[in-house]
Amino acid sequence: xxxxxxxxxxxxxxxxxxxxxxxxxxxxxxxxxxxxxxxxxxxxxxxxxxxxxxxxxxxxxxxxxxxxxxxxxxxxxxxxxxxxxxxxxxxxxxxxxxxxxxxxxxxxxxxxxxxxxxxxxxxxxxxxxxxxxxxxxxxxxxxxxxxxxxxxxxxxxxxxxxxxxxxxxxxxxxxxxxxxxxxxxxxxxxxxxxxxxxxxxxxxxxxxxxxxxxxxxxxxxxxxxxxxxxxxxxxxxxxxxxxxxxxxxxxxxxxxxxxxxxxxxxxxxxxxxxxxxxxxxxxxxxxxxxxxxxxxxxxxxxxxxxxxxxxxxxxxxxxxxxxxxxxxxxxxxxxxxxxxxxxxxxxxxxxxxxxxxxxxxxxxxxxxxxxxxxxxxxxxxxxxxxxxxxxxxxxxxxxxxxxxxxxxxxxxxxxxxxxxxxxxxxxxxxxxxxxxxx
Numbered sequence: 001x002x003x004x005x006x007x008x009x010x011x012x013x014x015x016x017x018x019x020x021x022x023x024x025x026x027x028x029x030x031x032x033x034x035x036x037x038x039x040x041x042x043x044x045x046x047x048x049x050x051x052x053x054x055x056x057x058x059x060x061x062x063x064x065x066x067x068x069x070x071x072x073x074x075x076x077x078x079x080x081x082x083x084x085x086x087x088x089x090x091x092x093x094x095x096x097x098x099x100x101x102x103x104x105x106x107x108x109x110x111x112x113x114x115x116x117x118x119x120x121x122x123x124x125x126x127x128x129x130x131x132x133x134x135x136x137x138x139x140x141x142x143x144x145x146x147x148x149x150x151x152x153x154x155x156x157x158x159x160x161x162x163x164x165x166x167x168x169x170x171x172x173x174x175x176x177x178x179x180x181x182x183x184x185x186x187x188x189x190x191x192x193x194x195x196x197x198x199x200x201x202x203x204x205x206x207x208x209x210x211x212x213x214x215x216x217x218x219x220x221x222x223x224x225x226x227x228x229x230x231x232x233x234x235x236x237x238x239x240x241x242x243x244x245x246x247x248x249x250x251x252x253x254x255x256x257x258x259x260x261x262x263x264x265x266x267x268x269x270x271x272x273x274x275x276x277x278x279x280x281x282x283x284x285x286x287x288x289x290x291x292x293x294x295x296x297x298x299x300x301x302x303x304x305x306x307x308x309x310x311x312x313x314x315x316x317x318x319x320x321x322x323x324x325x326x327x328x329x330x331x332x333x334x335x336x337x338x339x340x341x342x343x344x345x346x347x348x349x350x351x352x353x354x355x356x357x358x359x360x361x362x363x364x365x366x367x368x369x370x371x372x373x374x375x376x377x378x379x380x381x382x383x384x385x386x387x388x389x390x391x392x393x394x395x396x397x398x399x400x401x402x403x404x405x406x407x408x409x410x411x412x413x414x415x416x417x418x419x420x421x422x423x424x425x426x427x428x429x430x431x432x433x434x435x436x437x438x
Contacts, residue, residue: 036126039089040119046085046093047116050076054109056174076109077101105207106172142433149432159199165190181220188225195227211337217372228379229341231301234366235376236316236326241366243325246378248359249297250330250338252348254305255288255315257281282314288350289318295355299364299378302328303335303346325364327376342378 052059053074063071063082071082080094093112100111118139125135157164169186173179196209213230235241268274292300300319302310311328319326330338335346344359364378 033126036132037123039087040123042087042090043093043119044116046080046083046090047112047119049083050079050109051113051116053079054113058109074109076112080108080112145433145436146429149429153428159194162190178220184221184223188223191225208337209340213375215369215372215375217369226377226379228361228377229338231327231330231376231378233327233329233376234374236311236319236328239316239320239326240323241325243298243364244362246299246325246361246364247296248299248301248342248344248361248364248378249292249295249353249357250301250303250335250344250346250359251292251353252303252335252346253350254308254310255285255302255319256309256312257284259308285312285315286318289315289322289324291350292319292353293322293324295353295358297324297353297358299325299361300327301330301338301344302326304329304331 053061053076058074060072060074061079063073063079065071065082071078073079077097077100080097083094085091085094093115096115097108097112101108122135126132159165166186169189170182173182173185178185192210193205197205211230213232215232266277268277304310311326316326339345339359342359342361345357347353347357361378364376366374366376368374
């Protein structure tokens, strides 16, 4: 014990002397090393979590979120998005996977596994006493060389070559659970992307212009490509279900009796006052509906409200009498996509509801899905609306898998080059590094 105590005292003294003559101060030289290895361990833990999902033989993960919803997937970006990561270094790998998903659309698991392998190599190099700066500079040189090798291996692709695009989309789906449906989904994916870009000038694809609408109760064979808008909400009860030459408005205010921001109570002492309240409410709502009808609107979309009823029964009665199709409970997240698609503009107050705020479509109708519920289709949108994808009757599990079909040919569109992933290409890649390292 005395010997150990003396050793600790000697170390403390050395720490004090190393602080530039500052008596009593102690500098922990081991702390940066501990932090560095802690970051490496956190990154490797994230890579190990998704490693078993890599490749065609990768296993699916079952993830349950806080709401109790269960997701079954082997897509790296989806798995990491559902994980509650706390360590800052681990969060960097999650963001790396998200960036890969946005930029290339695929390889989200591979990029995390490769990063974990590189961190493992760093750990061994650091244990040999190699300075971290030398390691990072060497990785940067390897990155530049790898980019050069892959660029030389790329083969030009014409967007008019439909067969190559189909094969590329099918390859992206091969490792997914819907691979047996690639003959159906691949052409649909290619067609959807080609409709939202100009093949002659396109340098990128904004996948937000393509929406996958899920509806439980059918099979993947029931998928359908819709050049327009698909809404999972139903037409309001008792309303008309089909409108031709649709003029579509989107409102963000409520068609119901006005209320204060705080709780309120109306005290009525006799029946005449009660009758007056009802008359005022009726006149107020009727005035709103008349202003909407005056603009020529015959299809009305109402944003969902959490404060009060977005649509009262009285307002629905007036709208039905004026032959206006009503679709309520539109989610806030869907507003931007709907506006892009049908060319409408959201209106926050009745005074701003004018004819130039409306979108147009040849048809808006409610469709029955043979016992699986109903939805609203707005095909062939007019006047600047973009044409999205709505896939009807797709199993909940199919959404993430199907999106891989779109992502499969993002890179050929962005760079007009395609690098085939085969054993020979990996051998060429290895040989290029091996010759450079000599």
